[in-house]
Amino acid sequence: PAVAQSAINGSKMSITSANITSPQEDSFVMRMSGLVTDTGPFDAEIEMAGPIQVYSDGVLLGEMIMDPISSKAGVGAKLESSPTFRVTNKEGFGDFSGRMLRTESFTWTLDGQVNIIAMGMTLTGIRLRKEITMKGMGNFPGPVTVQSMRLTGGNPDYLVIEMVVGIISPSNVGISVGHVEMDAYYSGHRMGRVIIPDMVLKPGMNSVSSRMHYAPQDPSAVAAGRDLLSKYVMAQDSVMGVAGTEDSTTIQSLRPALQAIRFTTVVPGLRNQPLIKQA
Template sequence: MESFLTRYLHGNTTQVHVRGSSFGPDDSPSRKHVGNTPPWLQKALERIIIRVPFPGAKETQLIQSLELTGIKIDFSIKGDPLISADAVAMLKKPEEMQFHMDVTQIEPHVFLYLDQSSEKPFATVQPNQPCPATTEEGNGIDLPLQTMRVKSKLVRAPFKVLPGGQKDFEAFLNRVFYGKKSKIYIRGTSDATVDSDFGHLNIKDLEFNGEIETKGLRGMQHPPPQINSITITKGHIDALQVQTELSIHSPADVDVNLGELNMALLYEGHVIGNTSIPELKLSPGLSNKLLVSAWLFGDNDYVTDFIGNYISKGTNLSDNNVTLTISGQHSNATRSVFLKEFLKHINFNVQAPPFDKEPLLADCQMYILSSTVIMSLRNPFNDIEMAINKINASATYEEYEVGTINANFEDRGEGWKNGPMKLPPPSCDNSEKHCTGVVVNSEKIPIATKKLGYEAIKKALGGSIDVSVASEVSVMIDKFKLNNLRYHQSNITAKVRKGF
């Protein structure tokens, strides 16, 4: 029966054999040979076999359409990507097929085409086992008679890129990543398990075609990703370890998991480090929060520039315009062989959030007679040690330059008693939610004053003035050394005293 029904639905004629029966239409099921057919004729009919061609269905497109929604693409595992989706097939039974059918399983073999005119598919999707299905028969109200709606789910079906299909596959990924909308086309066949009046049947190779239209990620720039926080966690000899939280809103309707990624980190077009994203998973319509680890390279001027611009306070250097670029230009950006070429061309910009920690400079105190200044500094970073090795700074009041200082605390020949200024981490409560910087006062540092600025200082004697400081410092963060770090800060309270 399965073979007959399969051939029938494909429109193929089947040769069937009709044999006479000893049981006539008027015979009683419980009493044989009771009816209008004579016994001798019944026996004669039993010996007659007639070969009759049974024509196939006139309408052979049983599956009118197949739609995939709620698509999830997972590249996180080694090997072929996996596809999950909700599948809805619309079936139309041939007019002559009046019996009930209930599709309980489908096993589709889907071929994907980049364009409607594509001659060859670039990939195929086939589940490892049949997919359970439910069937709604047409009732003539919300579903036309002689039609059926079959619903099923593809669960982590292997997505195989076909030989010669890599170029179209990458074009498909570009459509998903950069496009506002994207469309691909599907064709294929499906086996179906059916419960019917003729029993439990397996029907083979039912053809279908359709298309999949999805919303794209729009290059992850509408809106762009955001960095929620930046935290320096450890200073190594050759790298500064940083942890960030990244928010990426996905405007797409496709769930994409690119798996673990190792991306380059750029500042002003120059590589300053790399990032590790344990799992870049983007769920549709959500602000996806990703924890990202970064390592900033040592002995790199652009690392120094980035940190200086980021932590500077109240200057035009810190006007929320510190932008980083995350790029897939690394050759080892991913362990998925299918994503390597695609990721080489992926770049997205993220803007550093405002530096929300206490500023490095707390205040300072100037002594007129000795022409010296004591600087009060604090470490803004939790759980790490800081030390100021050198400082070269100039202070301005309004438009006047007040004076300049130059101190190398590592050089005992300059007379420094304590060496580099050690700044302990902030003092935090037990919950680690409320932390206060530990202020450390420097030794008295000679200051070379300017005439106009000096007049402003004398007028503030016994009180204070607000100055802006532009400095270049050498800093140790744990074992990581930052030379010539440019740090700017406005509105520093400078107390002015007469004595030595």
């Protein structure tokens, strides 16, 4: 066991890409790809003896049972696993999700027990403790662009404006958030609600389909809204802001991250396209 423990201690684990899908109130699916290197001179099968606990900055976030890892002597192993991550600390995970969105990188500490099968023997009670660093979203440092915008309908309460927004994520972690809503602002006045029916952010450029319920309320907001629409019709660009709110998502553990979203985008004026979408 001491030799096996030494081999585990000396090995290195890295995640090259990850994808968070199927978010629920207390769980999600975490698909991970990566490498395990410096595993020693023997072929070995590494099986999880139970859930692997996940920490960030010393705070327990949750746990997951990773798939077995097949290691080759002198080569290491490819890490391919799609475990269900069970959130056991909603407040802690909420704080972490906010940091993941704001920072350029974050580190997870994995801690648990594994069994090692090698040379016809099964060794139990081996501790796996590894730190893995992944890229954060850095508060979306690239320009957020409105790729298209078109009035598609409305009712006495609001106009419906369909938009496709370009968002660049520098992270190597993709995430599916589900239904998201945020507030839109122009010249410091709330213009309405931006609704993203199924928000998915993958690494790199994302074209996110959304719709805005344009409904400025007080007189000053109505006046600002007229200015915004006037500039749009006259082919003049405008700058709008988007901000997350406490009710941007129904998933409690993701609320701190979405509530912290703040960005501005240039709304291009109407150029060579119809204002109203044809039926």
